[in-house]
Amino acid sequence: MALSEFQLFRPKTIQSAVALLAQHKGDIQVLAGGTDLLPSMRQKLFAPKYVLDIRGVEELKRIRVLAGGGLEIGALVTLSQIEDSEFIRRNYPVLRKAAMTIASPILRNMGTIGGNICLDTRCLWYNQSYAWRTSCGFCIKKDGSLCHVAPGGSKCWAVFSGDTPPALLCLGAEIEIAGPGGTRRIALADLYTGLGDTRLKIAKDEMLTRVFIRESMSGYRGAYQKLRVRGSIDYPLAGVAVIVKSSGRHAPVQDAKVAITAVNPSPMLVVGADHALIGRAVDEHIATVVGELAARTAKPLTTSALTPEYRREMIKVFAKRAVLEAAAG
Ligand SMILES: Cc1cc2nc3c(=O)[nH]c(=O)nc-3n(C[C@H](O)[C@H](O)[C@H](O)COP(=O)(O)OP(=O)(O)OC[C@H]3O[C@@H](n4cnc5c(N)ncnc54)[C@H](O)[C@@H]3O)c2cc1C
Secondary structure (H helix, E strand, O other): OOOOOOEEEOOOOHHHHHHHHHHOOOOEEEEOOOOOHHHHHHOOOOOOOEEEEHHHOHHHHOEEEOOOOOEEEEOOOEHHHHHHOHHHHHHOHHHHHHHHOOOOHHHHHHOEHHHHHOOOOEOOOOOOOHHHHHHHOOEOOEEOOOOOOOOOOOOOOOEOOOOHHHHHHHOOOEEEEEEOOEEEEEEHHHOEOOOOOOOEOOOOOOEEEEEEEOHHHOOOEEEEEEEOOOOOOOOOOEEEEEEEEOOOOOOOEOEEEEEEEOOOOOOEEOOOHHHHHEOOOOOHHHHHHHHHHHHHHOOOOOOOOOOHHHHHHHHHHHHHHHHHHHHHO
16 A cells, blocks of 8 residues: 655645646646545555645645635645635525535545545445455556446446545636646536546546635525445435525425535436425435436446445435525525
8 A cells, every 4th residue: 555656746736736747647646634635545545656735736725715706726625725715605505505515624624625526436446445356356537447336338337435525516716727728627527437447528638726616506505415335434325415596485486406426427417406405495316316316417337335326216206305404495
């Protein structure tokens, strides 16, 4: 489990970080908090020749309320900063609730929002030590040509298991990506490929720099429900984020969004959930309908120790609970 040798770069600006990415394209890996990357490097899932530690880029460590309204979150903002932000608690509670479920307090002190958004996908057959993978067989995501989850298939089904992206998808977040040609801004929903191996639409010489949430998305009530093996520290094996806007607990819903994580290679908005909720007062029946829609969007396979059937059922249960919780405020 020792780390392989690598050369470490510590740029102080986005421009120099991006220049290093371009110079060593393909052989270099971004390190933010390192809470996922370093264990993965110990498991020999990555053996980059160069590691780009971006923690010296101070401008990416800020949460900033924008003059015209809305919020900018630097990629290096830690999950603890999000948890502690009074502004986020008041205006975008679903994001705080999701962040608070991640790992443990110590890992949240190190782990960043950028790292959470760009998190590698996970699978029972992949997130194992090199010795384990040698004896049980490599897979198409790393070192092999076979998928143990869907034998005979050529697609990687490893699962995206970050907790904040479903909350950010509900909030319609956008992200800024910096590359040698400057920056571009895209919807977070357009970042993910839907594939377990090549999971992100980011070029090898680009990095995520900022997250933006519009002011119009503030004031929604929110809930995040998560299935995990160890309640105090684990990655999600199913997760549901819900936001609801209404004038009161029993008033008709004006707007709503539901998104799921940890059951597909990408986090996903639940199509049709908003239509099921808008214009109605939330009750058990509507919450059950949304649960069923969420379960239809989920495509869990045998990527974890819990069975796909159980995880799909729990998506249904958690979506229903999250809708009721968000509506109750
Ligand atoms: C025991 C344990 C439990 C955990 N539980 C959870 C959990 O419950 N929920 C959860 O969501 N996560 C969990 N994690 C994973 C991790 O702690 C968090 O996802 C964290 O937010 C990752 O952020 P980081 O800054 O440490 O990312 P890093 O480890 O530094 O990076 C993660 C990945 O993102 C890439 N990356 C990072 N920043 C950028 C950027 N700005 N631009 C482009 N690429 C970038 C890296 O190259 C790497 O591939 C857990 C980890 C451990 C060890």
